[in-house]
Amino acid sequence: MSFRKIAGAIAVAGALVAGGAMSGQAATLDDVKAAGTLKCGINTGLPGFAYTDDAGNWTGFDVAYCRAMAAAVLGDANAISFVNLTGKTRFPALASGEIDVLSRNTTWTFSRDVDLGFTFIGVSYYDGQGFIGRTALGIGSATELDGASVCIQTGTTTELNLADFFRVNGISYEPVPIETNAEARAAYEAERCDVYTTDASGLAATRTTFEDPSQHMVFPEIVSKEPLGPLVRQGDDQWADIARWTLNALITAEELGVTQANVAEMANGTDHPEINRMLGSEGSLGEMLGLDAQWAVRAIAAEGNYAEIFDRYIGKDSPLALGRGLNALYTDGGILYSPPFR
């Protein structure tokens, strides 16, 4: 009995200490408001996801999320200081507080979520690792790659998936790991390796830059699950909630037909209760988040709903022309699904 009491006391003490530590950190929202800008970590440059437009402004699928969040929190979609991060520098930057949120096509994995002390707030893009090879190789499947040389861009989970795939299929390969996409592509184009592997979205982006894209094919195998999404530091639940529901608002907006064009009008009230709750004309969801009632209106007005952002930067209206695939709404055969606003 006494042992239980002691254990209970320790548990309570532990909870108190943990609570104390958390309250010490739960200030990201205040910090961001005080600074007046959202520090958003993005890629150093990846077509479709984060790149500079003709005017030199950062834009893209990952950047659009930063803008939606800045609009929701600060009321200004441009109140962002972008921090360009490599695969190596992204985690220390987030852990140290150099950035408030990381939106840099980062795969949600167990160890990153648990061991590195981050909180993934959702999935903005369901990706998977694939292979691109020359049609002249005359093979139709990645399982026929026994003995091939494989170019890899390092600094991602790619190397592990590749090793797992070849080990599971009992075939051998020569890895050629290269740090940057540009050099890895050069090696592939010079036929230093037979195939190039990275996330399927990246392959589609890379394929468009080849001299004759029709000579290259993306193999049907997707060898890994790569749920890409934004993440924040662990320990500040309020901030994680804001980040999570900003993403959910974009997805729900698509589901309910709220667009960049009609969001202002719909904010005045509609006959759909969930739209009204999300856009603040009913209930007080915004206050619960520590924001105002109009937060989601601004988030959607920044770059549009999920479908608009997808189509503009990586989907049918972009050079990448990626299909929605898994990233279609669950009502359209995909797995994109937001919890309800109520």
Next chain:
Amino acid sequence: MSKKAAPGGSGGFDISRAWTDERARGVIFQLLLVLGLALLAAFIVSNTITNLREAGLSSGYGFLFDTSAFDINQRLVEYSSTSTYGQAFVVGALNTILVAVMGVVTATVIGFVAGVLRLSNNFLVSRIVAAWVEFTRNVPVLLQIIFWWLIMLALPRVRDSISFGDAAFLNNRGIFLPAPIFEDGSAIVLALILVGVVATVAVRYWARKRQDATGRTFPVGWAGLGLIVGVPLIVYFAVGQPLDFDIPEKKKFNLKGGFNVTPELVALWLALSTYTGAFISEIVRAGILSVSKGQTEAAGALGLRRGLTMRKIILPQALRVIIPPMTSQYLNLTKNSSLAVAIGYQDIVSIGDTILNQSGQALEVISLYMAFYLVLSLLTSAFMNWYNKRIALVER
């Protein structure tokens, strides 16, 4: 020289006069500096530990025993994706050491040849070498690494490999050589080669003694050739050629079997050895010029041939000037090898970056890099200092 100790010669130390005493002041400032540095270091360490703890990050080197789960294309020791991070580090460290040792050897050879050629009386030769040295020295080494790599990539593709008697192949995936397979009896041959090396060293020692005593020379080179190559070769045939070769074979995608030197290794090696070789050639030139012209003329007056003058008179004296700056060139070469990451040579930094990404242990991985390069550099310096002492002018 003025006396620096406290004046008066009383022997006692007067604290009130410490500020006017140059030596005491020096000690005080040095102590303050050391104290300041120690405080700074303590602050950095404790601050880092506190921040890591607050961020909820695990630290320590336990991750080295976790499974790595990725593959490496150039392995000098046993390694697979089921090995640990620690083993992956060892593979990377050995790859760095390999390219560093190869680079140091060729850079030295290139440096000596270029340094001597630049002093050639032949105008064309000296000008060409001078132009090459200036060009190589003044282009960033990273660009040169990528330049050599692109040249390697421009070699024929694997289907159009250049074949050397169907045994060795060259293409843009590297150099494929027959790998020796040692069969029964080959141990005797290998042992004989070792014995030959030892015997040659002994002969050289004896020949030198005799030359010192009697002035008669002995053809050590020919004797060595016979001992190291000749005898083992005869035995090799006598025991029935106990050596087979694993010859690379064309497979669907690649050449399989044999021994593969990757284009990344070749590119890195060539870039590092020419870049450092250019610097070394300048050091060699300076060393040779530091030996007074009178020495050459005296050797000529004694009837020594030019080659012998260079080998026996000039270089031994020049080496004393050459060796100390050479050490820093070797260290530079070793450290520059970390630029390999750009072209995908799997050195310690390239592999460490992958480990860093998988494990998230940034501080620990970076500290391992630093420890590795520090140890490697200190060992190189220690060896070079020993060699420098050995060839230094012994004054009586």
